[in-house]
Amino acid sequence: MTTxxxxxxxxxxNTSTYGALPRQLQAQAAAEGIALNVTDIWLSEYVSFDDxxxxxxxxRAFDHALRDLHLHDASFACIxxxxxxxxxxxxxxxxxxxxHAFSTIRLTHLxxxxxxxxxxxxxxxxxxxxxxxxxxxxxxxxxxRILDWLELGSPESLSLNLDHIHGGDPSERNQFLFVLTxxxxxxxxxxxxxxxxxxxGSDGVVRMAAANLNAQHAVLARESGxxxxxxxxxxxxxxxxxxxxxPGASHSGTDQGIMASAPVATVDALLRCMRVHDAxxxxxxxxxxxxxxxxxxxxxxxxxxxGPFPARVHIHDPRSMLVVRLTDEAGEPLVGARWLLKAGTPxxxxxxxxxxxxxxxxxxxxxHVITFLLNHAMLxxxxxxxDPNNSRxxxxxxxxxxxxxxxxxxxxxxxxxxxxxxxxxxxKDDLLQILAPHQTTVLDVVLPRLVREGVFRLxxxxxxxxFSHPEAGAIVP
Numbered sequence: 001m002t003t004x005x006x007x008x009x010x011x012x013x014n015t016s017t018y019g020a021l022p023r024q025l026q027a028q029a030a031a032e033g034i035a036l037n038v039t040d041i042w043l044s045e046y047v048s049f050d051d052x053x054x055x056x057x058x059x060r061a062f063d064h065a066l067r068d069l070h071l072h073d074a075s076f077a078c079i080x081x082x083x084x085x086x087x088x089x090x091x092x093x094x095x096x097x098x099x100h101a102f103s104t105i106r107l108t109h110l111x112x113x114x115x116x117x118x119x120x121x122x123x124x125x126x127x128x129x130x131x132x133x134x135x136x137x138x139x140x141x142x143x144x145r146i147l148d149w150l151e152l153g154s155p156e157s158l159s160l161n162l163d164h165i166h167g168g169d170p171s172e173r174n175q176f177l178f179v180l181t182x183x184x185x186x187x188x189x190x191x192x193x194x195x196x197x198x199x200x201g202s203d204g205v206v207r208m209a210a211a212n213l214n215a216q217h218a219v220l221a222r223e224s225g226x227x228x229x230x231x232x233x234x235x236x237x238x239x240x241x242x243x244x245x246x247p248g249a250s251h252s253g254t255d256q257g258i259m260a261s262a263p264v265a266t267v268d269a270l271l272r273c274m275r276v277h278d279a280x281x282x283x284x285x286x287x288x289x290x291x292x293x294x295x296x297x298x299x300x301x302x303x304x305x306x307g308p309f310p311a312r313v314h315i316h317d318p319r320s321m322l323v324v325r326l327t328d329e330a331g332e333p334l335v336g337a338r339w340l341l342k343a344g345t346p347x348x349x350x351x352x353x354x355x356x357x358x359x360x361x362x363x364x365x366x367x368h369v370i371t372f373l374l375n376h377a378m379l380x381x382x383x384x385x386x387d388p389n390n391s392r393x394x395x396x397x398x399x400x401x402x403x404x405x406x407x408x409x410x411x412x413x414x415x416x417x418x419x420x421x422x423x424x425x426x427x428k429d430d431l432l433q434i435l436a437p438h439q440t441t442v443l444d445v446v447l448p449r450l451v452r453e454g455v456f457r458l459x460x461x462x463x464x465x466x467f468s469h470p471e472a473g474a475i476v477p
Contacts, residue, residue: 009082019260085115182249201319317377318437333368
């Protein structure tokens, strides 16, 4: 017998958000011989629409609610939607880091539908004036503290994700994580004022790359004894996580929503996840999902009907998300520094492929953290794209890669007692190696902090000497 807990997303005020999925899942599980009785399905009701509520508050309350279930074998499986994924992941971390404060209830399977693991571009807009007015009209608050977590490049989300990237493989301790996400927005829900709701590379709310836990942490920093103007690359890759694209599914809605509409593909994928019971089976499902995703990527053209007008063409190239944090060796944020991508040899910013840059958003609380959405196909090179209705018609010609890709970092302060120098990536490093389709890379750019001798001098002269305008002197090694 399996106890299954559903956890919804941000700003939900009614359990109707789960749609038909619990019933469909129960019926299909019974047909396949999986023990999943209706009394074993629990639907969460948690508050994210109160500005005072924080993510740690929700996590504490979640732990308390789990204790009240009195699970007979002290374990459960969980299906989350959107923000529910980060909620449960934060709970898992709290369990590990504070074992005396949190329960020992064991989560066996965490199946995340469209999780905002690296946040959502919409979160920043959700804290705006229009969103606050809409929330007030509905009798609730926007949930500002939860939106802080969900904003792209937030320190809270990066802390959780870096912990995952540098942590052990959960499947080796028989804890299995799965990410299932839709591959396109529901065009009927497109908001013409907010173009993020129709953004290709997302499900209308969460980008595929932001949902995926297959991620990298890269650091660009001066090598020991190296020159201060050259930064070398070091990369850490996260443990492998099962990742499945659900073709045609969107974030929400009763027509295409990955949860509310209970598409057959979602139910089938969830049951495949629940049948995993060991690390070998988990790796096998990871392989199967990867193969299915590759088949989906090969069929990348979407033709959107536009009434009496020609269909709108959407080419679903794989996207990559790059979260860049600009700091120096002392951890000071480099606000105002310029991050410049270059291509080819010699490096030239004008040689970057056309259409590679899709979006950029600075974190509203931490301006030195900027999230870029990049077209991975344009960076890597892509074959010709033909019209699916007429193979002789070319929608986009073949494109070639402009590798190697490098970067220059131009700080705002180039002189003074303490300053930074313009730095470039090492010639041996190609930045494409840290990017992958449908994945996120957190890139820490660490500039050397240059301190001049004038900050501290010793003198043997007993005569009074004014040093209110000191000479900078040489750089302290």
